[in-house]
Amino acid sequence: MKEEKVVYPYIPNSNPETQREMMDFVGAKDMWDLYEEIPEELRYKEKLAIPDGILDEFGLKKHVEKILAKNKNCDEFTNFLGAGCAQHFIPAVVDEITTRGEFLTCYGAESWGDHGKYQAFVEYNSMLAELLDTEVMSVPQFDGGQAISTAMAMACRITDRKKVLVPELMNPGYKSILENYMHSVQDELEVQVEYIKFEPETGRIDLADLKEKLNEDVAAVMIENPGFLGVLEDRGEEIGELVTSVGAEFVVYVNPISLGILEAPANYGATITCGDLHSLGLHLSAGNGQAGFISTQGEAKYLNNYKDFIYGFAEPEVEGEYVFGNMLIERTHYSRRAFGNEYTGTGTNLWMISAAVYMALMGPKGMEEVGTTILYNSRYAAEKISRIPNVSLKFTSPFFQEFVVDFSQSGKTVQEINKQLLANEIFGGLDLTGCYEDFDHCALYCVTEVNTREEIDFLVECLEKILK
Amino acid sequence: MGQDQETLLRDFHQARWSEPIIYEMSTPGERGVITPAVDKKIKDKLRNKENMIPESLKRKKMVDLPEIGQMRVNRHYMRLSQETLGNDVSVDIxxxxxxxxxxxxxxxxxxxxxxxxxxxxPYQDESTIQGLLEIYYKTEQYLKEISGMDAFSFQPGGGAQAIYTNAVIVRKYFEDKGEDRDEIVTTIFSHPADAGAPATCGYKVIDLMHDKDQGYPTLEAFKAALSEKTAAIFITNPEDTGIFNPRIKEYVDAAHEVGAVAVYDQANVNGIMGITRAKEAGFDLIHYNLHKTFSAPHGGMGPGVGALGARGVFKDYIPVPKVSFDGEKYLLEHEVKQSIGKVRSFIGNAAIIVRVYMWLRSLGADGVREAAKCAVLNNQYAIKKISQIRGVTMYYAEGKRRIEQCRYSWEQMKEETGLGTEDVQRRLVDYSMEHYWESHHPHIVPEPFTLEPTDSYSKKDVDEFIAVLEKISWECYNDPEVIRTAPHNAPCHGIKNYYESDPANVICSWRQYKKKYGID
Structure with missing residues (x-):
């Protein structure tokens, strides 16, 4: 019996009848006729070393589920890892809308066919602007690290200067992203990145060191508030005044879920606010749920320096309609190739939809309540952990969501401790050994609104046993 | 009334809900969702704590977000989704x-x-993400097979970021060698990111123009642009025109002769997966857009993955962490000797890698090749039909078979009717088609439009799209008013300033809108 040709469900014209008809129409006898422009020496005729297809959908699903079952996850285990990817409650409506095929599978249509998408984008702008007390923003970047990098590049263009100051204790994962971005092939375009020291007691930035490094060569100073290590910076206004007095931009990186209870950086002097949307309704997904944002007031000097698309309200031909447009496209490489403001391209637009729905559901009260629960839960956990003998908190400052636990007096490494926590179905805090100088035996614990009192108590119980 | 099976046209009207802006739906006091409250015992324990937030950092004013019950929020965004035509609901070729x-x-x-x-x-202990790392590792092996490259990184979050990352690798490679090279050569029909991303790293970019007959630069012109200053070439093949440069290997060899790195923008390999490989053409660095060629959705511009492939010495330069396998377990290597470090946090867009693994496993070796073949067959079929539509012409490479896509022109129709590609584009949605793409800038092909039917669309889908183009062409010649006033059946009508260019007119948020129009 002749072997039947496979008809693939995702490739309708693999159907032999149709294929023959179409091949006849284009005058091709076999596949290689279609590729007559590809010379013989470039044709790859061997069978690819990819396993034969799992043709049935059920079998495919089982196959992948079986592999993924080798993972553990934060639904079954109790998780205290954050570090820019904290676990939060995500309302079902966020998932319902984000997974709608229309939003999931749309692409680059102008505003007619994709009118609803653009309205959702502009609503996202509108709600995030309220959270940040700003006016304008572009579509989001790949992650918070890219947002910081582009905020710095914007500041360099605005001030025509080539030096930026950032905290030594900034997210270590972002340092390499930023340094790569500031570095240039041409010496005259090189941007110098300098790190501001921190106060060993509080974890806040060292103001004396900032003052020493700050001068009229500096394009921007960035602080994280809350810091990567959770620390709250209470001298934002003073720092802002120092920074703007030398004509530099004051960039503040913020965790948006804190903003129901924490002041918007723009109100203590930030001229550019940036961050990651992760906390506004995005799943952990092993780091897939990240998206950077940058936002400012609407002056031309800022608008002209964004690198990505900016969507906003446009003027309708039929009065009374809301319509939306693509603003100032001449800034981008789509318009000017090598001469655009940095490169742009596929970013993280789908996460704007998630964040919009999240903010619309939460409302002012929801944002206040979730911030409050995170504040209390993390404080409760920190105090309880710090009462364990030979365990202390690294810093004395108030904090939000995350805090550094110092195990150096316990005689155990964080790695050892976390291994034993794992046996109790707990993901312990991030091991900071090697992340910064003098942070060996320290761990970054993250406690959010999803961690219950019982879970925190159990963590403390386990730590007590492990460290006995 | 169903779709007319003779004309293949349908009577279509997209959803038009005239939805208010979400702020206009607000009723003070309503709640959309309630999050976990502070545990009573925790509250009691911390009752006497002051300054949990420093005074200067306390939010002074409640955030002005809308207050709307859950059903209305859900309905609003459902309606906005209905006013969006993704390829789940539209033939988006x-x-x-x-x-x-x-x-x-x-x-x-x-x-x-x-x-x-x-x-x-993403920071879970490696022992608890073995399944995910296995999928990363195996997907890497499959892509190595399809490309012939030696290693892949899945860190870049999109195609343009992969091009950027390749430029960073090139930069570090020459720094390590102690060579001072600051020029990049690309071609005008390569994606704008092939110019924009290297420029972001500080490179001076030479955009080579195409030869008027063959549609890509001649080998002589290409060689003339190369010098000891050239760090790399960033090129596409086939380019936006769908024309395959059969002498590609000679171009790559010419770049290597001056010591430059050959970087291949393979964002779109729909037509050549399993047919021709980057390795045999001699390339050092490449990238694939996994959200495109390898089935992950586009999400209205991301998240995506630009899978970066490297060969030879360049495999030591890729971003960290790298997934490896010691025969028993999968590992994340954070120390790769020449690595450029990081361009994206964590391990990239992991959920996309899972999708791609599934897609490749569903097709297998034969299916991958079948997909490429059908993508090309669909394109050549469409070209033969569309080139017969009144007013359509094609540029370059006459009589040559194109690969997966084709750039067409309405130049002739524009001359004859005054109506061109933007007019057709605006009308498409009236016949249920989301959109078509004109061309990147500059518009070298006049009145351009670029179609790519891919392997996903059936002959019937392609026929319907062609029928719509034919009908719109007929309207341009015979009923121009209906075109000038289009769209008619979309969620909204015309837009006066879709591409607004004055910062003073940018209204990005509702608060600016209210200010501009004096709304309380």
């Missing part, structure tokens, strides 16, 4: 250079509903 394939639902359901991907933290 018009996104040439990057038409999206079908994103199989079994993949979508799995990545959004399975906790072993959706609820995994």
């Amino acid at each position: 018009g996104q040439g250079t990057c038409t999206m394939k079908y994103s199989p639902k079994v993949q979508e359901h799995l990545v959004s509903r399975n906790s072993n991907i959706a609820s995994v933290h």
Whole structure:
């Protein structure tokens, strides 16, 4: 019996009848006729070393589920890892809308066919602007690290200067992203990145060191508030005044879920606010749920320096309609190739939809309540952990969501401790050994609104046993 | 009334809900969702704590977000989704250079509903993400096979970021060698990111013009642009025009002769997967857009993955962490000797890698090749039909078979009727088609439009799209008023300043809108 040709469900014209008809129409006898422009020496005729297809959908699903079952996850285990990817409650409506095929599978249509998408984008702008007390923003970047990098590049263009100051204790994962971005092939375009020291007691930035490094060569100073290590910076206004007095931009990186209870950086002097949307309704997904944002007031000097698309309200031909447009496209490489403001391209637009729905559901009260629960839960956990003998908190400052636990007096490494926590179905805090100088035996614990009192108590119980 | 089976046209009207802006739906006091409250015992314990937030950092004013019950929020965004035509609901073969394939639902359901991907933290202990790392590792092996490259990184979050990352690798490579090279050569029909991303790293970019007959630069022109200053070439093949440069290897050899690195923008390999490989053409660095060629959805511009492939010495330069296998378990290597470090946090867009693994496993070696073949067959079929539509012409490479896409022109129709590509584009949605892509800038082909039918679309889909183009062409010649006033059946009508260019007129947020129009 002749072997039947496979008809693939995702490739309708693999159907032999149709294929023959179409091949006849284009005058091709076999596949290689279609590729007559590809010379013989470039044709790859061997069978690819990819396993034969799992043709049935059920079998495919089982196959992948079986592999993924080798993972553990934060639904079954109790998780205290954050570090820019904290676990939060995500309302079902966020998932319902984000997974709608229309939003999931749309692409680059102008505003007619994709009118609803653009309205959702502009609503996202509108709600995030309220959270940040700003006016304008572009579509989001790949992650918070890219947002910081582009905020710095914007500041360099605005001030025509080539030096930026950032905290030594900034997210270590972002340092390499930023340094790569500031570095240039041409010496005259090189941007110098300098790190501001921190106060060993509080974890806040060292103001004396900032003052020493700050001068009229500096394009921007960035602080994280809350810091990567959770620390709250209470001298934002003073720092802002120092920074703007030398004509530099004051960039503040913020965790948006804190903003129901924490002041918007723009109100203590930030001229550019940036961050990651992760906390506004995005799943952990092993780091897939990240998206950077940058936002400012609407002056031309800022608008002209964004690198990505900016969507906003446009003027309708039929009065009374809301319509939306693509603003100032001449800034981008789509318009000017090598001469655009940095490169742009596929970013993280789908996460704007998630964040919009999240903010619309939460409302002012929801944002206040979730911030409050995170504040209390993390404080409760920190105090309880710090009462364990030979365990202390690294810093004395108030904090939000995350805090550094110092195990150096316990005689155990964080790695050892976390291994034993794992046996109790707990993901312990991030091991900071090697992340910064003098942070060996320290761990970054993250406690959010999803961690219950019982879970925190159990963590403390386990730590007590492990460290006995 | 169903679709007319003779004309293949249908009576269509997209949803038009005239939805208010979300702020206009607000009723003070309503709640959309309630989050976990502070535990009573925790509250009691911390009762006497002051200054949990420093005074200067306390929010002074409540955030002005809308207050809306859950059902209305859900309905509002459902309606906005209905006013959006993704390829789940529209035949979207018009996104040439990057038409999206079908994103199989079994993949979508799995990545959004399975906790072993959706609820995994990227910093979990390696022993607890063995399944995910296995999928990363195996997907890498399959892509190595398709490309001939020696290693892949899945860190870059999109095609343009992969091009950027390749430029960073090139920069570090020459720094390590102690060579001072600051020029990049690309071609005008390569994606704008091939110019924009290297420029972001500080490179001076030479955009080579094409030869008027063959559609890509001649080898002589290409060689003339190369020098000891050239760090790399960043090129596409086939380019936006769908024309394959059969002498590509000679171009790559010429770059290597001056010591430059050959970087291949393979964002779109729909037409050549399993047919011709980057390795045999001599390339050092490449990237694939996994959200495009390998079935992950586009999400209205991301998140995506630009899978970066490296060969030879360049495999030591890729971003960290790298996934490896010691024969028993999978590992994340954070120390790779020449690595450029990081361009994206964590391990990239992991849920996309799971989708791609599933897609490749569903097709297998034969299916991958079948997909490429059908993408090309669909394109050549469409070209033969569309080139017969009144007013359509094609540029370059006459009589040559194109690969997966084609850039067409309405130049002739514009001359004869005054109506051109933007007019056709505006009318498409009236016949249920999301959109078509004109061309990147500059518009070298006049009145351009770029179509790419991919392997996902059936002959019937392609025929319907062509029937719509024919009908619109007929209208341009015979009923121009209906075109001038289009769209008629979309969620909204015309837009006066879609591409607004004055910062003073930019209204990005509702608060600016209210200010501009004096709304309280």
